[in-house]
Amino acid sequence: MRLSLDGFTDLVSVENDLVTVGAGMPLHVLNPLLASHGLALPNLGDIDAQTIAGAISTGTHGTGSRLGGLATFVEALELVTGTGEVRRFAKGEPGFDGAVVGVGALGVLTEVTLRCCPAFVLHATEGPVPLADVLAGYEDLFGANDHFEFYWFPYTDRALTKANNRVGRDDRPLGGFKSWLEDDFLSNTVFDGLCRVGRAAPRLVPSITRLSARVLSAREFTGASHEVFCSPRRVRFVEMEYSFPREVLREAFAGLQRVIDALPYKIVFPVEVRCAAADELWLSPSYGRDSCYIAIHQYRGMPYEEYFREFERMALELGGRPHWGKMNYRTAEDLRPAYPRFDEFLALRGELDPERRFANAYTEKVFGV
Ligand SMILES: Cc1cc2nc3c(=O)[nH]c(=O)nc-3n(C[C@H](O)[C@H](O)[C@H](O)COP(=O)(O)OP(=O)(O)OC[C@H]3O[C@@H](n4cnc5c(N)ncnc54)[C@H](O)[C@@H]3O)c2cc1C
Incomplete structure (x- = not known):
């Protein structure tokens, strides 16, 4: 099954440095949009072709010893789960730290709220x-x-x-x-x-x-x-x-x-x-x-x-x-020891997508279930 998020590209709101956009918005649309509000993302990777959902779901990053990847700028997100529920996760709430880099396995991201900085x-x-x-x-x-x-x-x-x-x-x-x-x-x-x-x-x-x-x-x-x-x-x-x-x-x-x-x-x-x-x-x-x-x-x-x-x-x-969005030959067995919260992520997935509607060959390989 393939889903297109091409229709989820709207600017939802700008409140000071918090900007909420449709999750399918590509970075090459998001970046000039933020600039038009005097804002920017503190760090970016090498290209701007990705959607904001694809970038955060895979842990996409740029470089900077004092800065995290794009997912670390997320303050809240909205997700349609495998049971059809619309769930919102905000920073500090249970599950948020698991839901941001979700590798597409938790549901469909529909909105993302980003903490931006002044344009620089x-x-x-x-x-x-x-x-x-x-x-x-x-x-x-x-x-x-x-x-x-x-x-x-x-x-x-x-x-x-x-x-x-x-x-x-x-x-x-x-x-x-x-x-x-x-x-x-x-x-x-x-x-x-x-x-x-x-x-x-x-x-x-x-x-x-x-x-x-x-x-x-x-x-x-x-x-x-x-x-x-x-x-x-x-x-x-x-x-x-x-x-x-x-x-x-x-x-x-x-x-x-x-x-x-x-x-x-x-x-x-x-x-x-x-x-x-x-x-x-x-x-x-x-x-x-x-x-x-x-x-x-x-x-x-x-x-x-x-x-x-x-x-x-x-x-x-x-x-x-x-990197979740690039090639690897790893399996759940050898990824589990590398990620201290791996089993908590699998539990969150069990809650949000109990019937594995969003499973594919890749998620079966890296998550094993
Ligand atoms: C030329 C090139 C340069 C790159 N440069 C960098 C770089 O500098 N730094 C870096 O870290 N990475 C880089 N990447 C990797 C890239 O950022 C990732 O592959 C990114 O995921 C691609 O985004 P996308 O929108 O095409 O997502 P897709 O490839 O469509 O999806 C990627 C993952 O995100 C999930 N996903 C996408 N949309 C949603 C949604 N709405 N809800 C839930 N899950 C969703 C998918 O299920 C999938 O698991 C580069 C890739 C290329 C080809």
């Missing part, structure tokens, strides 16, 4: 840095910036760092052409072309990743927060992302590099590393611990399964938790 401007600083330097100082880099992340292109010793910090004035905007050239043409059209070459001639992949790491040069600019956080992503890929306790990043990254070195094929897509603050949401990958996130990717049509399985095996040993 970000100053972005991007540039290549030796990978060893980033790994040696990542705690400081996460701590010193409002939002810090880095990309690593396999077979290179360089990282592309991105630091976004709040500033008072939007005085260095990227021109329309430069923005299109760097965020769209180079990152999508040119990169897609390079990936196609790598897929056709895998022995060229290390040269391609080295070239990709060089093409993206240093730049600085300012812009409205949602325009700096999100960019167009048109290259097709497969992805797995894991959250780790923040302190194991070096160990996890070394493990990832060993996995890549041992593969019988090459990886053309970069690795992305981000962070988030601990939160209280039962199925949030950042539940109860300050986290770092490592996302691995491979270009469409290229082999990836051994890469993903071996990375996941390593992640499991380090207490890794998968």
